[in-house]
Every structure is written in C-alpha cells, then in structure tokens.
Amino acid sequence: MTALTVQGLTKSYGAVPVLAGIDLHVPARTFTALLGPSGCGKSTLLRLIAGFADPDTGTIKLGEQTAFADGRSVPPQRRRIGYVPQEGALFPHRTVAANITFGLPRRHRRSGHRLDELLDLVGLDQAIARRFPHELSGGQQQRVALARALAPEPELVLLDEPFSALDTGLREDTRRAVASALRATDATAILVTHDQAEALSLADQVGIMRDGRLAQLDPPATIYRQPHDAHIARFLGDAVLLPAEVTDGAATCALGTLSVRTSNLAGPAEVLIRPEQLLLHRTGSGPTATVQEISYYGHDAAVRLCVQPEGIGVTARLSGIELPEPGSTVRVSVTGDVLAFPRDRA
Ligand code: ADP
Ligand code: MG
Numbered sequence: 001m002t003a004l005t006v007q008g009l010t011k012s013y014g015a016v017p018v019l020a021g022i023d024l025h026v027p028a029r030t031f032t033a034l035l036g037p038s039g040c041g042k043s044t045l046l047r048l049i050a051g052f053a054d055p056d057t058g059t060i061k062l063g064e065q066t067a068f069a070d071g072r073s074v075p076p077q078r079r080r081i082g083y084v085p086q087e088g089a090l091f092p093h094r095t096v097a098a099n100i101t102f103g104l105p106r107r108h109r110r111s112g113h114r115l116d117e118l119l120d121l122v123g124l125d126q127a128i129a130r131r132f133p134h135e136l137s138g139g140q141q142q143r144v145a146l147a148r149a150l151a152p153e154p155e156l157v158l159l160d161e162p163f164s165a166l167d168t169g170l171r172e173d174t175r176r177a178v179a180s181a182l183r184a185t186d187a188t189a190i191l192v193t194h195d196q197a198e199a200l201s202l203a204d205q206v207g208i209m210r211d212g213r214l215a216q217l218d219p220p221a222t223i224y225r226q227p228h229d230a231h232i233a234r235f236l237g238d239a240v241l242l243p244a245e246v247t248d249g250a251a252t253c254a255l256g257t258l259s260v261r262t263s264n265l266a267g268p269a270e271v272l273i274r275p276e277q278l279l280l281h282r283t284g285s286g287p288t289a290t291v292q293e294i295s296y297y298g299h300d301a302a303v304r305l306c307v308q309p310e311g312i313g314v315t316a317r318l319s320g321i322e323l324p325e326p327g328s329t330v331r332v333s334v335t336g337d338v339l340a341f342p343r344d345r346a
Helices: 042-050 096-100 106-111 113-121 126-130 138-150 168-184 196-202 220-225 230-235
Strands: 004-013 016-026 031-035 057-062 065-069 081-084 156-160 189-192 205-210 213-218 240-247 250-253 256-259 267-273 278-281 288-296 300-307 312-319 329-334 339-342
Touching (some): 031 196, 042 081, 081 138, 189 196, 205 230, 230 267, 250 267, 278 300
Parallel strands (some): 031 205
C-alpha cells in the first residue's frame, strides 16, 4: 500500500472554518491514529482524503497520484481508498457475503475464494457469510465492514471511530482482530479514535487535532513523553501539572526539586508529571501527603493525594499490589525527570 501526503488542507462550511491547514504524512504500510475533541474536524479530514468532499485549498497525494490539487479532484472510486465508518456501515438487506464482495469484480464475487480469504483475514468464521447484519454482534459487524473495505485491495484504509459503539470486552477483541488484519495486508491506515489507549497501543504515529490543525504528530512514546504543551499532555494520558520555578534545569514545585528534561526554560513554569512517576513511601524525607481516595482497577489503582503543606491535589498510579490506607499519611517522591512548560502558554 501507498503513502499519503496531505499539505495545507483547509475546509470551511459557510463562514465556519473546520480545517485550518492540515499537514500530514502517513508513510506507506504504517498506522496513524488521530485524536481530538468532538467536532474538531476528524471526520471532515477523512472525508476529504476519501474524496467524498473537496477541500477549499491544499493538496492530497496518494503515493505518486495527486488526488486533489488546485481544485482538481480525483473521484472517490478512483482513489482506491477503503473506508470504515463509525456504525451502520453495512447494507442491512444483503448477506455478509454480499456486503463483503460488493466492491469486487463479478468473477471474484462468484468464486467465493476471495470471500473466504477476507473472512479469514478479519478472524470470522465462514459460516457467517450467509447471515444478515442484524444477526451479527457489533464486533462482527465492524469486522465485516473492514473486510468489505479491504476487499478491493485499497491503497489506503480510513477508519472513523470504528470501535466506539462496542463495549469494553468486544472492543478489545475487535481492535486486535482489526489491527492484525491491517498488519497482514501491509495496510497504510488512519484510525480516528477518542480512545487514548487505542491510539497509543495500535499506532506507529499519533496525531492530536486541535483548532483545525494537527497540534502534534509523533510516535506514541514521544507524544506521551514529550507533548508540545500542557494541553496535549492533558489530552493524552493523565497528567499532574504543578506550578513550578525553573532554574538550571531543575524545577522546584510542591513535590520537591525535580530534574527537567531537555529544556532551556527558566523562571515561572508548569511541570508535567505522569501519575506513574509518583512513588509512595511509608517513611523518608520527601514531601508528605494524605491519602484521600483510591480507585482500584485490578491491574493498578489511582490514588488521590493531598500534598502538604499547601494541600495540592495530585493522583498517583500504583500497581494494585500494595496500596496505602485511605486517610493515612505517606511520603511522595518522583521517579524520572519531568517536562516544564512556560506558565503563560499552559
Ligand atoms: P469530528 O469528526 O472531529 O467530531 P467533524 O469533522 O464531523 O468533527 O465536524 C467538524 C465541524 O464541521 C463540526 O462543527 C460540524 O458541525 C461541521 N460539519 C461537518 N460536516 C458538515 C457539513 N456537511 N455541513 C456543515 N457543517 C459540517
Ligand atoms: Mg467524527
């Protein structure tokens, strides 16, 4: 499959700008996740890439093919893009087989070989082929929708929040099946999601959309560890943000003096600490905190703390194995270095 390059893409509906200049490169055979608040233009961007609507300005290239430039637009059916919408994607009065082979040349439709291959690819049993969409679970429906999108061997696959209607258990399984089908076909893909864990665990790069632009586009570990600003830090993952004073690469805040990662910042700042960086001890010399509340998740727990003397609230994430008692007093330390943002930008 091919690479996608989008440059300077803008789109307004009436007087309302939705996309304000999107630059996005998705290398061939890689997976990009897009995150952003509802209404920020994620679906609009996918629709422009697919050719269902045209941008006001900008260019869209699929490998060597220019899909849109200077008002000239290649129609959707010639872009060779597979599209998996959020829900209601399947034709209700057609069988699974007919849904999947819908976009295939007639001889492929009849042979059944390609159908079996596609069912296999998305982890569905062949017995399902004769069923109708209403006879399938939500997860099965989404796998069928993906199989249909992959059937004509598209150059690029776009998935618009394909798992959001599924409940947790089904979601995890479906997500895994879809990811492995995409990897098996060497797909170049964009996944729009509002699930951070989904974005971080599946994608080669994660883009955060904000105000009609891509605020950041980076590999998962980079975007989590090095968010460009406090807003992105808060949007992707839990963040403890504390006012601080930075001098000589060290930030002094309610949790002590912490080493700052790659910053030439000095003066008033806001430091970013991830909840898993907070360690609790029964004794020691660190700042003291009162344990206020514990949310237990099994594999780990969120421990809400009130840090003395100023009474600042922070949340630590600990393994669920050894947890403090609510109401007890603990010492807090921070492991690893922290990021600092200028306070006015935060
Ligand atoms: P997201 O997918 O990020 O939730 P959308 O791309 O669906 O956001 O929508 C972005 C904005 O554009 C919203 O304010 C929405 O109301 C508006 N919008 C989307 N499509 C149209 C349309 N066809 N006509 C007018 N406004 C639209
Ligand atoms: Mg949307």
